[in-house]
Amino acid sequence: MGEHNELVIEARKLTKVFRDFWHRPKVRAVNGIDLEIRQGEIFGLLGPNGSGKSTTIKMILGLLHPTSGHLSVLGKSPRDVAVKSKIGFMPEESYLYKYLTAVEILNFYANLYGLSGKDKANRVENLITQVGLNAAKNRPIGEFSKGMARRVGLAQCLLNDPDLILLDEPTSGLDPIACREVKDLLLSLAKRGKSILICSHHLADMQDICDRVAILLNGDICTQGSVKDLLVNPDTLRFSLQSPPRETLSAILDYIERETGQRPLVDHAGRTLESVFIETVKRRPAVTS
Amino acid sequence: MMLRTIAIAWLTIREAVRSRLLLSLTALLVGGLFGLPLLIAGDNTLEGQIQVILSYTTTFATTLLSITTLLTACGGLSSDIQDRRLYLVVTKPLHRYELWLGKWLGIMALNVALLTLSGFIISAMARHAIQASSDSIQHKRQVSEQFLLAREALRPLTPDWSQIAEEATQRLIKSGRVPDHMTPQAIQQKVIEEMKIQRFTIPPGGGVQFSFERPEGGPTGHALILSYKFDSTRPERSPVAAQWTISNASGPPEQVAVTNYPGIPANLVLEDNFSPGTNKITVAYQRLDSHSQATLIFADKTQEPELLITYGSFEMNLIRGLIIVLARLAFLTALGLSAGCLLSTPVAVFVAFFIIILIASAGYVESVATSGVFYIPHEGPSLEQTRLDRVVLHLFQFFNVVTHPLTELDANPLLSTGRVIRWQLALRALGLLAGLYGAITAFVGIMLFNRRELG
Numbered sequence: 069m070g071e072h073n074e075l076v077i078e079a080r081k082l083t084k085v086f087r088d089f090w091h092r093p094k095v096r097a098v099n100g101i102d103l104e105i106r107q108g109e110i111f112g113l114l115g116p117n118g119s120g121k122s123t124t125i126k127m128i129l130g131l132l133h134p135t136s137g138h139l140s141v142l143g144k145s146p147r148d149v150a151v152k153s154k155i156g157f158m159p160e161e162s163y164l165y166k167y168l169t170a171v172e173i174l175n176f177y178a179n180l181y182g183l184s185g186k187d188k189a190n191r192v193e194n195l196i197t198q199v200g201l202n203a204a205k206n207r208p209i210g211e212f213s214k215g216m217a218r219r220v221g222l223a224q225c226l227l228n229d230p231d232l233i234l235l236d237e238p239t240s241g242l243d244p245i246a247c248r249e250v251k252d253l254l255l256s257l258a259k260r261g262k263s264i265l266i267c268s269h270h271l272a273d274m275q276d277i278c279d280r281v282a283i284l285l286n287g288d289i290c291t292q293g294s295v296k297d298l299l300v301n302p303d304t305l306r307f308s309l310q311s312p313p314r315e316t317l318s319a320i321l322d323y324i325e326r327e328t329g330q331r332p333l334v335d336h337a338g339r340t341l342e343s344v345f346i347e348t349v350k351r352r353p354a355v356t357s
Numbered sequence: 358m359m360l361r362t363i364a365i366a367w368l369t370i371r372e373a374v375r376s377r378l379l380l381s382l383t384a385l386l387v388g389g390l391f392g393l394p395l396l397i398a399g400d401n402t403l404e405g406q407i408q409v410i411l412s413y414t415t416t417f418a419t420t421l422l423s424i425t426t427l428l429t430a431c432g433g434l435s436s437d438i439q440d441r442r443l444y445l446v447v448t449k450p451l452h453r454y455e456l457w458l459g460k461w462l463g464i465m466a467l468n469v470a471l472l473t474l475s476g477f478i479i480s481a482m483a484r485h486a487i488q489a490s491s492d493s494i495q496h497k498r499q500v501s502e503q504f505l506l507a508r509e510a511l512r513p514l515t516p517d518w519s520q521i522a523e524e525a526t527q528r529l530i531k532s533g534r535v536p537d538h539m540t541p542q543a544i545q546q547k548v549i550e551e552m553k554i555q556r557f558t559i560p561p562g563g564g565v566q567f568s569f570e571r572p573e574g575g576p577t578g579h580a581l582i583l584s585y586k587f588d589s590t591r592p593e594r595s596p597v598a599a600q601w602t603i604s605n606a607s608g609p610p611e612q613v614a615v616t617n618y619p620g621i622p623a624n625l626v627l628e629d630n631f632s633p634g635t636n637k638i639t640v641a642y643q644r645l646d647s648h649s650q651a652t653l654i655f656a657d658k659t660q661e662p663e664l665l666i667t668y669g670s671f672e673m674n675l676i677r678g679l680i681i682v683l684a685r686l687a688f689l690t691a692l693g694l695s696a697g698c699l700l701s702t703p704v705a706v707f708v709a710f711f712i713i714i715l716i717a718s719a720g721y722v723e724s725v726a727t728s729g730v731f732y733i734p735h736e737g738p739s740l741e742q743t744r745l746d747r748v749v750l751h752l753f754q755f756f757n758v759v760t761h762p763l764t765e766l767d768a769n770p771l772l773s774t775g776r777v778i779r780w781q782l783a784l785r786a787l788g789l790l791a792g793l794y795g796a797i798t799a800f801v802g803i804m805l806f807n808r809r810e811l812g
Contacts, residue, residue, distance in 0.1 A: 123812065130448070131444065149452055152450040157448045163441045163443075163445050165442060167375035176364055176368055177445070179364035184360065
């Protein structure tokens with residue numbers, strides 16, 4: 069987590085009730101939640117489907133209007149147009165114009181941010197390179213795979229060098245390498261003082277990069293706190309060391325059993341499937357036609 | 358603001374091009390413009406052929422563009438909302454009115470392009486039809502003069518009816534031959550009506566004379582056209598033989614024999630061989646059928662003969678006409694976009710077309726609003742108006758005020774008859790339809806769009 073403490077998103081008793089045609093309450097999607105996200109922080113919103121994650125993000129983006137409660141984004145109302153110039157958003161689905169090429173769509177969004185001339189051209193070119201779409205930059209997005217379209221989605225989200233980045237399932241549809249690259253990118257952005265709010269079901273990804281998380285259930289925040297604090301089990305300890313000789317290990321275990329009355333469990337340190345995949349793919353040279 | 362609005366407009370144009378909407382529309386438009394004159398049979402005269410080209414093609418282009426504009430505009434925002442493509446756009450720093458305006462500009466840019474293309478095709482087809490005709494050169498020139506020029510209609514000089522009627526009214530009152538309940542104003546009105554009937558009613562063998570005054574400094578050298586129509590007191594429509602005598606102060610009178618049918622408009626093409634500085638032209642109609650029993654009513658109160666003189670070129674007239682069409686399209690675009698701000702595409706299309714149908718029935722609305730009668734019963738006494746009737750009548754009157762400019766500002770009848778469309782009319786259409794009506798519709802649409810949640 070960064071060293072800054074400025075509040076970027078502040079929600080107090082934030083509530084959203086969806087109503088039917090006759091204006092009768094239909095669903096209470098978000099139920100009086102309190103949320104604080106600070107500058108330089110990567111914050112994860114977790115929860116099962118229909119828990120209110122997307123509704124919360126849409127309220128932060130000004131797409132939905134809160135029914136009650138207070139919500140400020142970068143110190144202003146989320147519907148303030150000036151605030152939007154400091155926000156980057158990547159939705160869960162790539163809601164892009166399929167007949168445009170990657171370059172065209174980035175130029176279009178850059179125009180909406182008021183970028184022009186060389187500044188725009190450089191920014192678009194850099195982002196295309198950064199998300200690895202140089203070879204496909206002049207192809208219509210309709211021809212892209214889901215993962216490629218997600219990369220364009222990520223590039224458009226970073227066009228304005230935003231202070232606040234909102235990501236809905238950022239790694240969905242990406243291969244493990246791209247997934248790792250995105251996570252590294254997000255960590256580097258957070259180091260530069262950018263605030264990031266992520267909404268995802270990929271708990272491993274969230275665990276990797278989030279400083280703090282909140283778990284939503286039926287519109288309520290059930291748990292909120294730093295990832296470290298939430299994952300720690302204070303009643304259990306774990307020691308890590310290079311595998312010692314069998315006699316030494318046995319002596320250590322005997323000593324612990326004698327002193328605590330418990331025989332400790334011993335196993336080999338595991339690797340994640342992600343790290344195995346990345347190592348394997350990176351070892352093999354890419355096949356070129 | 359402009360950069361963002363232009364970006365949205367450019368996106369709209371690009372979408373139309375890439376989705377092949379523009380291509381299909383252009384093909385349909387060009388095919389229709391070239392195909393219609395081949396499909397519709399005229400009266401086998403060059404005049405008829407030119408009228409078919411000017412009237413049907415203009416109507417076709419206007420109708421096609423109106424429908425496609427409305428459909429495109431209805432889907433312009435609503436389909437983006439449905440496909441959620443707008444989610445990303447509205448999270449960027451742009452106001453929703455910029456988005457609305459950008460869409461409007463994009464659709465209007467397409468309309469300008471297609472209308473320009475239509476104008477070129479209509480003009481080229483009309484000129485080509487005259488050139489390619491096997492008629493005599495003189496006739497081709499006459500037809501060209503008749504249709505491919507913008508013409509201003511001169512009304513006959515009329516005597517000061519009220520002054521003449523005043524004296525006649527005084528004489529009647531003095532003679533004591535008028536009913537006691539009639540006021541002097543009512544008597545004078547009756548006298549004026551009687552005098553007009555006498556002036557325009559021609560018995561067999563009779564005649565009538567009209568005088569026109571040409572304005573100073575207008576274009577000369579082109580043919581003049583005397584446009585006239587008469588009705589008969591007899592139900593049978595037998596032809597009437599007559600002779601026109603055209604004269605001015607400087608030259609000998611020119612006589613032209615004509616045979617016309619009652620109820621059918623006729624044009625007499627006259628050479629502009631009047632001496633310079635002679636502005637007054639007199640035309641006299643003399644019936645040659647003294648044996649006929651029918652009496653001709655040469656013109657009613659609204660339909661006097663007209664002398665059509667040259668005002669300007671056909672192409673400039675066409676441009677002004679297309680500006681009026683463009684003003685209508687601007688309003689339709691605003692209507693469609695505003696409907697699409699709140700409703701899904703099919704519902705928006707339904708609502709927008711419903712409004713168009715209401716506007717199209719403005720004739721009925723006007724008749725109800727002015728006469729106060731919803732329908733005329735076939736038999737029996739007319740019913741007394743209820744309070745509900747009066748409320749509905751007020752609604753009709755309000756609706757008549759609103760729809761009147763939409764139906765009144767129509768370029769097609771003027772274009773197809775070679776009548777001038779003045780700049781004032783074109784600018785009025787722009788101001789009223791695109792400006793006032795468009796702005797009100799846009800205001801409502803943007804207000805709804807601003808309040809709409811996009812979740």
